[in-house]
Amino acid sequence: MTNLKNDLFLKACRREKVERTPIWIMRQAGRYLPQYRAVRAKTDFITMYKTPELAAEVTIQPVDLIGVDAAIIFSDILVIPEAMGMKLEMIESKGPKFLDPIKNINDVDRLKEIDPTKDLRYVLDAVSLVKKELNGRVPLIGFAGSPWTLMTYMVEGGGSKNFSEIKKFIYNQPQAAHRLLDKLADAAADYLSAKIEAGTDAIQIFDTWGGLLSPSDFVKFSLNYIEKVISQIKKEKEPVIIFAKGANNDFNQLAECGADVVGLDWTVDIGKVRDKIGGKVALQGNLDPTILYADREKIKTEALNILQSFGNHDGHIFNLGHGILPDVDPENAKYLVEVVKEESKRFHIK
Numbered sequence: 001m002t003n004l005k006n007d008l009f010l011k012a013c014r015r016e017k018v019e020r021t022p023i024w025i026m027r028q029a030g031r032y033l034p035q036y037r038a039v040r041a042k043t044d045f046i047t048m049y050k051t052p053e054l055a056a057e058v059t060i061q062p063v064d065l066i067g068v069d070a071a072i073i074f075s076d077i078l079v080i081p082e083a084m085g086m087k088l089e090m091i092e093s094k095g096p097k098f099l100d101p102i103k104n105i106n107d108v109d110r111l112k113e114i115d116p117t118k119d120l121r122y123v124l125d126a127v128s129l130v131k132k133e134l135n136g137r138v139p140l141i142g143f144a145g146s147p148w149t150l151m152t153y154m155v156e157g158g159g160s161k162n163f164s165e166i167k168k169f170i171y172n173q174p175q176a177a178h179r180l181l182d183k184l185a186d187a188a189a190d191y192l193s194a195k196i197e198a199g200t201d202a203i204q205i206f207d208t209w210g211g212l213l214s215p216s217d218f219v220k221f222s223l224n225y226i227e228k229v230i231s232q233i234k235k236e237k238e239p240v241i242i243f244a245k246g247a248n249n250d251f252n253q254l255a256e257c258g259a260d261v262v263g264l265d266w267t268v269d270i271g272k273v274r275d276k277i278g279g280k281v282a283l284q285g286n287l288d289p290t291i292l293y294a295d296r297e298k299i300k301t302e303a304l305n306i307l308q309s310f311g312n313h314d315g316h317i318f319n320l321g322h323g324i325l326p327d328v329d330p331e332n333a334k335y336l337v338e339v340v341k342e343e344s345k346r347f348h349i350k
């Protein structure tokens with residue numbers, strides 16, 4: 001492992017003592033940055049993440065421009081289904097679309113088993129390149145979608161309003177659903193292990209659609225498979241963050257899935273969650289992303305509320321409660337980072 005000049009993020013993941021709260025921002029490498037849009041203007045999104053030099057360039061942009069304490073590799077969660085053989089398109093201003101969504105168990109059985117060192121070589125090359133270019137300035141986060149969230153996209157074919165297709169699939173073809181979830185858990189674990197091998201310092205699992213499920217179905221279709229992924233990569237000893245958006249029913253369950261850090265969306269009070277599970281895991285979050293539309297005074301007040309609510313403890317990584325929105329003023333993101341860096345110091349005096 002490279003010697004890191006700033007390892008506050010990793011220390012906070014392990015609930016070690018830090019002099020201030022580290023901060024990074026979900027979707028920090030993205031369209032709110034004019035410098036990202038300039039790269040993107042010359043090419044399409046898929047080519048961008050498949051070209052290690054371009055992926056590395058935009059991964060590092062928010063470290064230079066916004067001052068975050070960690071980088072996250074520029075890529076997408078949908079690279080796994082794509083590597084399994086599904087045809088992926090990114091529709092301009094609409095989002096991802098699979099041309100051949102999964103309909104039944106035959107479709108599941110047709111999916112290829114992936115070898116990340118071959119099929120996702122371009123991501124691993126981007127990881128190595130970023131590590132080299134960062135030269136130890138901040139840690140690098142690798143990520144994958146949870147099996148449930150990946151399956152949702154693979155069955156719906158894209159974003160959705162009611163998520164009818166995925167719900168029909170799990171309730172009417174449970175055997176196919178569990179077979180697919182199993183395959184995805186193995187693929188995600190192999191992929192994350194390869195990323196760790198290539199040089200990432202921490203891993204985040206995005207369960208963006210965990211909140212679609214009832215509490216018992218969340219355990220059955222999402223959490224069980226997240227546990228499976230984590231148990232397979234845990235031997236690597238790298239901190240793992242689980243972010244299951246909207247899955248706010250039982251934080252004790254989430255704290256016991258094997259992750260070192262639980263990411264929170266903005267609908268919960270971080271202090272109350274800390275009272276429940278703060279002794280078991282670190283917490284990440286959880287400013288409402290739309291607060292970055294407000295003025296500086298409001299941004300500062302809301303950031304302070306979160307720091308205050310978490311209180312004088314170790315084990316907090318500041319973040320938004322979901323990804324930064326494309327029409328946010330980058331100056332506001334930069335201001336948030338400055339405020340957290342400065343104002344959090346007093347919560348770490350022992």
Ligand code: CP3
Pocket residue numbers: 025026027028029030031040045072073074075076077078094095096143206208323
């Ligand atoms: O966080 C980062 O800066 C790293 C890059 C990153 C992207 N996608 C880049 C991206 C990460 C971590 C993701 C994860 C991802 N991808 C998730 C989970 C996180 C979340 O927000 O819940 C999901 C659900 C996806 C699938 C996906 N990719 C969607 C739904 C979209 C379209 C919506 C949108 O924001 O446009 C994408 C495209 C995408 N992924 C963009 C970026 C920068 C926009 C691409 C562009 O047009 O330039």
